[in-house]
Amino acid sequence: MSILESLLIVSEKAANIARTCRQNQHLFKLLVQEKGTDEANPRFVDDFKTLADVLIQEMVKHDVGNKFPEITDSIFGEENNVFENKLGEKICVKVLKTAEETKKLLIKVLNNDEEAADLLAEIIHEEIDLKIDLPIISENIEDFAIWIDPIDSTAEYINGIEKLSNSNIYTTGLKCVTVLIGIFNKKTGNPISGIINQPFFEENQQLGRRFWSFNNQNSLKTSQNLSTNRICLSSSENPDIKEKLRTAGFELVEAAGAGYKSLLVILGEVDAYILSKNSTFKWDTCAPQAILSSMNGGIINYQEAIKGNVIPICYDVCNGENKLLQCCNEGGIIAFNNETVLKCILEALRK
Ligand code: 2IP
Ligand code: CA
Numbered sequence: 001m002s003i004l005e006s007l008l009i010v011s012e013k014a015a016n017i018a019r020t021c022r023q024n025q026h027l028f029k030l031l032v033q034e035k036g037t038d039e040a041n042p043r044f045v046d047d048f049k050t051l052a053d054v055l056i057q058e059m060v061k062h063d064v065g066n067k068f069p070e071i072t073d074s075i076f077g078e079e080n081n082v083f084e085n086k087l088g089e090k091i092c093v094k095v096l097k098t099a100e101e102t103k104k105l106l107i108k109v110l111n112n113d114e115e116a117a118d119l120l121a122e123i124i125h126e127e128i129d130l131k132i133d134l135p136i137i138s139e140n141i142e143d144f145a146i147w148i149d150p151i152d153s154t155a156e157y158i159n160g161i162e163k164l165s166n167s168n169i170y171t172t173g174l175k176c177v178t179v180l181i182g183i184f185n186k187k188t189g190n191p192i193s194g195i196i197n198q199p200f201f202e203e204n205q206q207l208g209r210r211f212w213s214f215n216n217q218n219s220l221k222t223s224q225n226l227s228t229n230r231i232c233l234s235s236s237e238n239p240d241i242k243e244k245l246r247t248a249g250f251e252l253v254e255a256a257g258a259g260y261k262s263l264l265v266i267l268g269e270v271d272a273y274i275l276s277k278n279s280t281f282k283w284d285t286c287a288p289q290a291i292l293s294s295m296n297g298g299i300i301n302y303q304e305a306i307k308g309n310v311i312p313i314c315y316d317v318c319n320g321e322n323k324l325l326q327c328c329n330e331g332g333i334i335a336f337n338n339e340t341v342l343k344c345i346l347e348a349l350r351k
Helices: 003-023 025-032 048-067 069-074 099-109 114-124 154-159 239-247 258-266 282-293 302-306 339-349
Strands: 075-077 082-084 090-092 144-152 170-172 178-185 191-198 209-214 230-233 251-254 272-275 298-301 333-336
Touching (some): 003 025, 003 048, 003 144, 003 178, 003 191, 003 209, 025 048, 025 114, 025 154, 048 075, 048 114, 075 282, 099 114, 144 154, 144 282, 178 258, 209 282, 230 239, 230 258, 239 251, 258 272, 258 333, 272 339, 298 302, 302 333
Parallel strands (some): 075 144, 230 251, 230 272
Antiparallel strands (some): 144 178, 178 191, 191 209, 272 333, 298 333
């Protein structure tokens, strides 16, 4: 099995965990419960959403690390897997060898909630066969490292109310949730491969869809050459920037989720996603950037581009200290799907 196939499988398992936590009544109650309830037993996990994130991240490390031991130490994610209860006791959440062992650990973390532990352990240890044709990969896996965002757009995942814009783009809601897994080269810092899984794509929210790239190959059916003249922004984007883009004739659409906005660029629903602030991280951009680079687009540093330096976002291994600071895409980002549109955007923004 190639690393690409292995990552697509874990992205599907991640999507299954995300869907099950919303569809199963018992898990859903845990997902939406308020933090910090006072109980007789000191809980390890006050925030079930974080546990879902950590479990996905650990499942990726376990499954991919088992198949490709040479990269086990180079799989990084947004979350920290050590939980502490009110007595100061610590527990490290991991995926163990068997479903039974993982279940036992989860029972402890979940304050003896056997039903939840059982459900989660079962999906984590499920065998999935995707039966899809993928390219043969002959690269040096030792140079690879991985960034995972287990559930991007967590606010929408927990309580997002679906809103559709006039341009048929989801401004909020479960469609804005994505699982992002990106491979980058530790020597060059460049993204190599990206997987975006959108777990709640179908109307009934039972089925998702996924996209992948590896170097210059990808799963996209058509090349997106037609410009929409549309740009996607975060709802909190700076009004001056919006004004400049509108004046240049762009239609602006707001949507939640860094992964979802990047996906809209990849699919050609919008020409670009612009973010002037420091609110995305390496785990948000590695996968989308790999896919965009496979189709003549990319993700570059916003501030630098305004000054005339077009610099693609670069990746490095994470030593765990000050993760938010170390892994922030400082200076903002511009994700674009073709060079012509990037040129027009930069002209508009430099005015
Ligand atoms: C968030 C999430 C937010 C996004 C932010 C990301 O990741 O994608 O939606 O903000 O940049 O870091 P916005 O929606 O304003 O673009 P997470 O949900 O994983 O914290
Ligand atoms: Ca994120």
